[in-house]
Amino acid sequence: MVTIQDVARRAGVSVATVSRVINGKGYVRDELRERVERAVADLKYEPNLLARNWRTRTTRTLAAVIASIASPHEARTLQTAEQVALAHDYSIILCDTSRNAEVEARYLRMVRQRRVDGVLLNTMGQCKAEIRALTEQGVPVVMLNRPLGDYGPLVDAVVVDSHRGAMEAVEHLIRVGHKRIGLLSGPVAEFHGRERLRGYVDALRAHGLPQDEGLIRFGNFDEHLAAAEMEEFIHMPSPPTAIFAAGYSMARAAMTVLRAHGLRIPDDMALAMFDDVVWGDFIDPPLTLVSNPARELGRIAMELLLARLADHSRPPQEVWLAPKLIVRRSCGWAGSSAPEVPVATAGGRPCQPL
Structure with missing residues (x-):
């Protein structure tokens, strides 16, 4: 096994100089650094990481x-x-x-x-x-x-900021004419499940729409559970005209159930979702969604x-x-395309890089 001493002898330098080059610490003249790097390559030397970790803790x-x-x-x-x-x-x-x-x-x-x-x-x-x-x-x-x-x-x-992202998505559904909006919610035991539910409720309240507990179903970010809840939605005497799915797996479940019943998006039921997916822009119709950064x-x-x-x-x-609301055609948008809409933050929280 090649040792650090072997590298030092090949390069004609001290062991301390080899250590500084390998660990990237301390000043080493360019000429000496090149000799050490050449010796490391020639000898195929690999540092003993366990020993280094022991020394540095x-x-x-x-x-x-x-x-x-x-x-x-x-x-x-x-x-x-x-x-x-x-x-x-x-x-x-x-x-x-x-x-x-x-x-x-x-x-x-x-x-x-x-x-x-x-x-x-x-x-x-x-x-x-x-x-x-x-x-x-x-x-x-x-x-x-x-x-x-x-x-x-x-x-x-x-x-x-899940609260604001959900609120923007539901407000978009309201702006294009929907008043009975079903929610496939995440679990309230999880932070983002609670925040997206809160955003949905606050959007209804901001537009003077009643909160119907029958329109809130807990898919809990689980595709199979969300599919069962979606079946409940479409069999209601007065089903929702739009669905906001609070996660990508629940949106996929919603699309699967709608397709199985021969229902079209957005003609029979509109759909918006939280979470960005690579296929969102390629299905027909392209999905309106809240894109996570x-x-x-x-x-x-x-x-x-x-x-x-x-x-x-x-x-x-x-x-x-801040997430972004990306408006496409799954909610009944009249145009063929729409610009990305940045979502502001709620409650005065800063949305900024480090």
Whole structure:
């Protein structure tokens, strides 16, 4: 096995100089750096990461504990976060909880035992003790699309404003003439389920429309459950004229049920959804939807985590991001296309980058 001493002898420099070049720390003259890099390549030297981690008490490893990798939004978020992490010489361990709080708790205990340097967390909201144990051990956590809470020190957050995004989508349905709007809601136990339900209710209230509890069905971000609730909608004596699906899987279920009954979008029932999907612009009719800024979310979340790793004393950061309402033809829009409509934030929250 090639050692750092072998590299130093081949390059004609000290072991300390080789270490500075490999670790990218300290000044090394260009001529010496080139000799070291040439020796590393010639000898095919690979640094002993375990030894380096032992000396520095770091692992250069981060964990991403997320609700579902099947979500196109979370997949894009993690892809961007990983690109930023790799650019800073960090690797990411992916932990998919499948929206199960017990699995989330197990993963959080595991990453604490493995001494990862930091965690991106898309929590289900039931693992406060495990999160506090991480932060009290000195492991920074960034809440991924969840607001700050009582999780202990070293916690930051980046959040998409689901309330305002849902409100804009429902207001668009109202503006094009719909008054009976059904909601396929996420679970109220989850932050974004509650926020999108609140946006739906606030949009009705803002336009003087009554809130009909029979028009609120809980698909809970589950395609099979949403399909069953959609069947209930279309068999109502007075069915809704439009559906707002609060997540991509529930929108897919709604389209499947409508097609199975020979109902057309938007002629028989209009449809808008929360979440961006690559196929939204290619189906007929193209879908009106609220687009999540997934890549921006991933970038900012990783930047927050890296900043926290560099300075544990900095004050907590909570960054709110604005989604965009993209108007197409699934709601009965008269034109063949419509511009993207940026969504403002609600409640005076800042929607800005880090």
